[in-house]
Amino acid sequence: MELLILIVSFFILLIIGVPVGWALGISGILTLLTGLDSMTALTTFGQQFMTSLDSFTLLAIPFFILAGQIMNRGGIAQRLIDFAKSLIGSLPGGLAHINVVAAMLFGAIAGSSVAAASAIGSILNPRMKEEGYSKEFSAAINVTSSSMGLVIPPSNILIIYSLASGGTSIAALFIAGYIPGILTGLFLMIIAGVWAVRKKFPVGEKTAIKKILKSFLAAVPSLLLLIIVIGGIVAGIFTATEAAAIAVVYCLVLAFYYREISHKDLPAILMSSIATTSIVMLLIAASISMSWVMSFANLPQDISAALLALSDNKIVILIIINLILLVVGMFMDMTPAVLIFTPIFLPVVAELGVDPVHFGIIMIMNLCIGICTPPVGTLLFVGVSIAETTIVKVIRPLLPLFVGMLFALLLVTFWEDLSLFLPRFFDLM
Amino acid sequence: MRKIVDKATRGTLIFLMAFLVINVVWQVFSRYILNAPSTFTDELARFLLIWVSLLGVAYLSGQNAHISIDLLQNKLNPAGKMRLQILINSLIIAFAFFVLVVGGGHLVYLTFVFTQLTPTLQIPMAYIYLIGPICGLLVIYYKLSDIRRLLSDGYDTFPADLDKSRIQTGP
Amino acid sequence: SKEQQGEQKTIILAHAMHATHPVTLGMNYMTERLEEISDGRLTVKTYPTSQLGGERELLELVQIGTVGITKVSGAALENIVPAARVFSLPYLFRDEEHYRKVVDGDIGREILDAGTAFRLKGIAYYDAGFRSFYTVDRPIITPDDLRGLKIRVQPSVMAINLIRAYGGSATPLAYGELYTAFQGGIVDGAENNPPSFYSSRHYEVTNYYIINEHTAVPDFLVISTPLWESLTEQEQQWLQEAIDESVHYQRVLWDESVLESMEAVKAAGVEVIYPDKEPFRERVMPIYDTFRESYPDLYQLVERIREIE
Ligand code: NA
Ligand code: NA
Numbered sequence: 001m002e003l004l005i006l007i008v009s010f011f012i013l014l015i016i017g018v019p020v021g022w023a024l025g026i027s028g029i030l031t032l033l034t035g036l037d038s039m040t041a042l043t044t045f046g047q048q049f050m051t052s053l054d055s056f057t058l059l060a061i062p063f064f065i066l067a068g069q070i071m072n073r074g075g076i077a078q079r080l081i082d083f084a085k086s087l088i089g090s091l092p093g094g095l096a097h098i099n100v101v102a103a104m105l106f107g108a109i110a111g112s113s114v115a116a117a118s119a120i121g122s123i124l125n126p127r128m129k130e131e132g133y134s135k136e137f138s139a140a141i142n143v144t145s146s147s148m149g150l151v152i153p154p155s156n157i158l159i160i161y162s163l164a165s166g167g168t169s170i171a172a173l174f175i176a177g178y179i180p181g182i183l184t185g186l187f188l189m190i191i192a193g194v195w196a197v198r199k200k201f202p203v204g205e206k207t208a209i210k211k212i213l214k215s216f217l218a219a220v221p222s223l224l225l226l227i228i229v230i231g232g233i234v235a236g237i238f239t240a241t242e243a244a245a246i247a248v249v250y251c252l253v254l255a256f257y258y259r260e261i262s263h264k265d266l267p268a269i270l271m272s273s274i275a276t277t278s279i280v281m282l283l284i285a286a287s288i289s290m291s292w293v294m295s296f297a298n299l300p301q302d303i304s305a306a307l308l309a310l311s312d313n314k315i316v317i318l319i320i321i322n323l324i325l326l327v328v329g330m331f332m333d334m335t336p337a338v339l340i341f342t343p344i345f346l347p348v349v350a351e352l353g354v355d356p357v358h359f360g361i362i363m364i365m366n367l368c369i370g371i372c373t374p375p376v377g378t379l380l381f382v383g384v385s386i387a388e389t390t391i392v393k394v395i396r397p398l399l400p401l402f403v404g405m406l407f408a409l410l411l412v413t414f415w416e417d418l419s420l421f422l423p424r425f426f427d428l429m
Numbered sequence: 430m431r432k433i434v435d436k437a438t439r440g441t442l443i444f445l446m447a448f449l450v451i452n453v454v455w456q457v458f459s460r461y462i463l464n465a466p467s468t469f470t471d472e473l474a475r476f477l478l479i480w481v482s483l484l485g486v487a488y489l490s491g492q493n494a495h496i497s498i499d500l501l502q503n504k505l506n507p508a509g510k511m512r513l514q515i516l517i518n519s520l521i522i523a524f525a526f527f528v529l530v531v532g533g534g535h536l537v538y539l540t541f542v543f544t545q546l547t548p549t550l551q552i553p554m555a556y557i558y559l560i561g562p563i564c565g566l567l568v569i570y571y572k573l574s575d576i577r578r579l580l581s582d583g584y585d586t587f588p589a590d591l592d593k594s595r596i597q598t599g600p
Numbered sequence: 601s602k603e604q605q606g607e608q609k610t611i612i613l614a615h616a617m618h619a620t621h622p623v624t625l626g627m628n629y630m631t632e633r634l635e636e637i638s639d640g641r642l643t644v645k646t647y648p649t650s651q652l653g654g655e656r657e658l659l660e661l662v663q664i665g666t667v668g669i670t671k672v673s674g675a676a677l678e679n680i681v682p683a684a685r686v687f688s689l690p691y692l693f694r695d696e697e698h699y700r701k702v703v704d705g706d707i708g709r710e711i712l713d714a715g716t717a718f719r720l721k722g723i724a725y726y727d728a729g730f731r732s733f734y735t736v737d738r739p740i741i742t743p744d745d746l747r748g749l750k751i752r753v754q755p756s757v758m759a760i761n762l763i764r765a766y767g768g769s770a771t772p773l774a775y776g777e778l779y780t781a782f783q784g785g786i787v788d789g790a791e792n793n794p795p796s797f798y799s800s801r802h803y804e805v806t807n808y809y810i811i812n813e814h815t816a817v818p819d820f821l822v823i824s825t826p827l828w829e830s831l832t833e834q835e836q837q838w839l840q841e842a843i844d845e846s847v848h849y850q851r852v853l854w855d856e857s858v859l860e861s862m863e864a865v866k867a868a869g870v871e872v873i874y875p876d877k878e879p880f881r882e883r884v885m886p887i888y889d890t891f892r893e894s895y896p897d898l899y900q901l902v903e904r905i906r907e908i909e
Contacts, residue, residue: 013520016513016518017502019495021486022521029528036666039535044666046532050561051657053479056471056774059453062446100897119622155782162801164649166620167529168780170801239777245453270443273496278485282495285482295651296666339649343619384496392498466771468760526853538856539663543718547681548656548755549772554679 002297006031006290008223020391021282024048028290035297043344051234052288053281057156060115061280061382063244068122068386070251073261073269076222077123083219092198095128097189099138102147104185104270107149109230110240111156113371114382116146119244120384132233133201135389140397142382144405146187147368151361152181157334160361162414164342167355172428176357177421180365180412187300189255193402197349225250276385283381284333288363290376300328300340314352318413321345322366329370333378337367354416358428361419365409368400431574437569438488441480449477476557483564490521491571492516505598511579518572518579525568533561608640611668611827611836614647616655620837622795622857623646623726626850627671633703634842642838644669662824663719668822672815673728675756681722683714686901688758690814691881693905696730699816700851702905711901712820721828722819724843727854730813732758734784734797734870735789740810741875743767752778752790758887762814765884775800781805795854798861803870810873812880 009030025045032041069075084098097119107116121142128138150157153174162168202260216223228250229243238246253262261269294300307320328337341363349359371379375390384391412418423429456470489495505513541555603706613631631644652661655676678684683864693699702708702727703847712722716866733740733751740746747767753759755772763770771787781787782805790802791814797803821843866872892899 012497015501016517017497017499018517018520019490021495024526026520026524029524039531040485040665042527042532043535043539043664044532044661045528046534046561047536047558047660047664048653049528050479050483050533050536050558051653053482055478056475056777059449059474059478062478063450063453065448066450099540121467123447142837154783156780160778161775163618163799167801169804169806191906233784233901237461238782239781239784239786242453242457245450246457248450249454267443270446271439274442274481274485275489275492278489279495282486282489283483285486292652295647321899329876336651339651343649370496382498389495390498392500441626460750460769460771464769466769468770468772470752471772472755536664538662540660543663543680545660548679549757549760550759 002031002034003299003303005034006294006299009190009377014346019282019284020375024081024283024286024290028286028293032293032296041094045293047118048289048292049285052285054294057112058114058284060110060112060244060280061118062273062277063241063248064115065122065276065386066270067244067247068119069269070248070261071123071222071225072126073255073265076225076251076254076258077127079215080222080226081124081127083107083212083215083223088317093193093201093249094198095124095131095133096137096141096192096201099124099128099141099186100189100192101411102180103142103145104148104152104181106230107146107182108152108245109233110149110273111154113146113149113188113368113379114242115150115240115244117142117379117382118386119247119385121148125387131201134397135387136393137199137397138382139387139389139394140401141188141192142387143372143377143379144398144401145185146383147372147379148188151177151184151364153177155364157338157367158360159334160338161342161363164339165356165360168360169423169428171362171421172307172357175426175428177420178183178362178365178422180408180420181253181307181417183411184365184405184408187408188401191400191404195397215267221254225254227274228258280381283385284378286374287317287378287381288336290331290332291333295336295340300332300337301344303328304341304344315414317348317352318354318362321349322362322409322413325363325366327368329367329377330373331376334367334377337370338363355420355429357423358416358419362409362413365405365412367403369409372398372405373402431571434570435488435491436464436568438484438491439540442484442488445477445481445484449474451477452477469549472547476547480560483560487564487567493575507583511583514579515576518576522569522572525565525572528584529565529568530562532566533558537562555569602764607832608643609692609831610643610645612647612833613644613669614648614652614658614661614667616653616658616843617670617671618649618799621691622850622853623671623728625845625853626726626846627821629849630842630846633845635839637842638838639837642835659720659822662904663793665824666843667824668827669821670820671722671726673819674857675754675759677720677820677822680718681720682712682821682895683898685712685758685895686711686898686905687817688756688815689902690762690884690887691877692902693816696816698908699818699859701908703798703818705791705908707901707904714819715822716825719825721825722820723823723828723840724847725820725849726819726847727857728817728819729793729854730786730816731791731793732812732814733789733810734802735808735810736785736804736806738790739808739871740789740812743880746789749788749826750786751832752787753783761887761890762884765887766880768834778802779805793858794861795857798864803865803868806870808871808873809865810875812875812877877905 010023010027013026029045032045050246101118103120106120107113111118125138158173159170161169162173194206229247232238233240233243304324307324311317371377384394452470452474456467460466537555537558540558545554547554626805637645655672659672659680662670674684675685715722743766748766750771751763751768753770754775755758755765760770773781778790
């Protein structure tokens with residue numbers, strides 16, 4: 001019953017054109033009102049709406065957007081991208097590949113996919129647009145590759161899985177993520193390359209060593225930013241979120257030095273990053289609140305129980321679990337999904353002989369697709385908002401990329417060595 | 430009137446955002462350079478983010494900048510579009526009133542009468558939750574004023590499309 | 601028929617512990633016993649592992665009336681119920697026996713009842729053991745060894761003052777980020793009880809566990825006051841009985857869990873150090889002076905706790 005109210009009201013509101021965030025909120029509160037008395041329901045939903053934003057990790061969004069905007073105005077980004085392009089030269093879809101690798105690397109190191117999408121998206125999107133890539137394609141490639149930062153260590157979501165699973169080794173989970181994450185990234189690059197060739201996106205020219213050197217020298221101050229941000233995180237000087245704030249300050253100093261912005265531009269730059277951030281935050285607040293309503297109404301548990309009873313064949317069960325996680329991932333945020341589904345699925349798959357480390361990777365890969373899918377996906381919201389496009393328009397370029405991610409997921413699900421070879425090799429399990 | 434509200438909200442947002450950046454930079458500086466980690470910045474940053482986000486949400490709803498799907502919108506005649514816009518705005522007003530003003534206000538009340546203090550700053554949690562009703566009231570103001578404008582000027586003057594370049598960011 | 605049996609009621613219990621934690625098992629035992637004792641007329645629906653929110657939010661949900669019962673650490677409760685603050689004082693208890701005498705006695709009852717006025721009626725203490733330091737690189741033998749170390753603390757004024765008293769740098773950090781913070785070197789150490797040190801897997805990235813046992817902050821089982829008052833006397837009795845049984849059961853589980861965790865972290869290569877606790881105790885005594893100034897009323901509780909033999 002609750003499920004019906006939730007889904008029907010949400011889609012009606014979406015179709016008549018209520019902004020997605022408000023639509024999520026309205027259908028969430030309607031659903032909650034069926035289970036609680038009105039004042040309790042309203043207060044609870046109000047509380048969830050506010051506390052869902054109470055997270056130090058989310059701070060990375062406004063900061064990296066801000067840093068990206070300063071970099072773009074200040075010419076810092078241009079110098080960086082010129083250098084990267086001179087390196088990869090004539091590969092088809094050059095900037096798209098830079099996007100995949102940069103977002104994956106950044107997400108991997110920062111351990112935060114929204115940080116990666118915010119940082120890389122706000123730097124690369126304007127350049128990709130100049131070269132003729134559509135905003136939608138840039139957003140699609142940016143969000144899918146940023147999600148892999150959650151599979152490649154370090155990754156806070158794998159730590160949450162470890163706790164929810166009753167203490168699976170974090171060291172083993174971390175190292176198990178490398179191959180599946182990088183494999184998915186490779187698939188994304190292949191698909192982006194094919195897409196770029198078909199759409200006839202520009203192919204860079206082979207660059208002479210001399211030119212590479214020249215663009216390298218021009219990019220040194222900009223490269224220093226990368227060294228500070230990434231080096232600072234790796235050396236333990238600051239966390240990924242704090243790195244974003246440091247990046248803002250460094251970019252400001254550099255932009256003032258290049259005299260490409262003045263203090264008079266600051267309020268507008270700040271306001272513009274607030275605008276992008278707030279669009280994302282409404283969606284995040286509303287979708288996490290809706291996830292809460294789903295947990296409270298026991299929807300995930302009920303659906304899983306019904307579907308898991310259908311078979312006891314290992315392959316069928318694993319496929320059912322993947323499908324449930326994919327569908328749930330369309331509507332639910334990642335953290336609540338991990339907290340709810342781990343205790344439901346782990347005993348089932350353990351009985352079938354699936355290792356908890358292997359299952360952790362399967363689960364996170366599923367939910368990584370989920371945070372990129374409409375109608376509800378945190379990462380999708382970030383990417384779409386930064387690219388200044390809409391969810392509907394992004395679906396088309398997302399589809400082939402999802403095929404690549406699903407193919408990687410299938411391989412990882414049924415070929416356990418992809419996850420378990422490394423942890424076994426290093427004697428972590 | 431609306432211009433004054435816009436300007437005040439923008440000013441507050443810019444101030445809070447600048448404060449937020451300085452706060453987190455100070456967190457790193459005090460820990461790494463001074464080797465005396467500041468103990469309040471983490472909490473302050475999280476609460477400032479809630480404030481910036483929700484105030485920003487309200488401001489952007491005034492700019493009609495929240496992401497929506499405009500499938501039906503495009504298929505209607507101007508009169509239909511106007512009626513639909515009034516319906517959408519009314520739904521948003523209802524949500525803002527019941528959830529943010531009533532629900533959020535009740536939470537402010539509860540955390541105030543049963544004094545809950547924040548863990549490290551030890552200030553009343555009610556101050557943080559106050560942004561809920563504030564955001565709600567602002568959204569209601571903007572949407573009511575949109576409805577009034579629709580009724581008096583018709584649909585044509587109404588900025589319904591998402592176009593970020595239209596969001597007013599200047600002073 | 602249903603009329604003879606009385607109304608069937610379901611209470612919502614939500615908490616933030618993972619499924620195999622000894623405190624979780626204690627609560628599960630309580631819900632099983634309650635169902636048996638009440639012959640199915642009083643049942644509990646449980647939402648574990650922060651599914652409905654962290655401890656601070658859960659306390660609010662109890663006040664709002666969405667959740668009936670929750671389990672929170674004293675460190676979370678003290679921001680609403682001032683009396684719970686005394687438990688955060690370091691070296692308040694001489695030993696485990698002293699701790700158990702206090703929470704089982706009149707003072708324990710008094711502090712539980714102090715929550716009633718805040719819609720958070722305390723109904724039981726679960727053991728959460730003694731908290732001790734663990735570090736990455738430096739073995740701690742005396743309090744001076746903590747000087748200059750960045751120690752992650754729970755967001756709590758008392759916890760911050762404790763680290764400062766030892767000359768360390770108190771670093772508030774989300775618990776979920778701590779594991780990677782150790783790897784990166786953002787913090788040098790943290791503090792917790794043995795079962796949490798083990799289940800958080802922090803022993804994978806730290807090397808020394810120093811059993812200095814600075815605080816013993818219990819876990820509180822808290823019920824919504826209006827819900828409690830809406831129960832019949834009979835139902836209150838059933839609930840109290842099930843809870844009392846689960847408290848004893850949980851203590852046995854806790855003690856076992858401490859032993860198992862210590863074995864496991866030692867087997868994983870962590871060096872466990874048993875320092876002389878006296879210098880650690882002496883160093884934090886000034887905290888009591890500050891506490892007396894800030895909370896003169898609560899300081900009487902401290903004196904009464906000390907008097908208990
Ligand atoms: Na990562
Ligand atoms: Na999704």
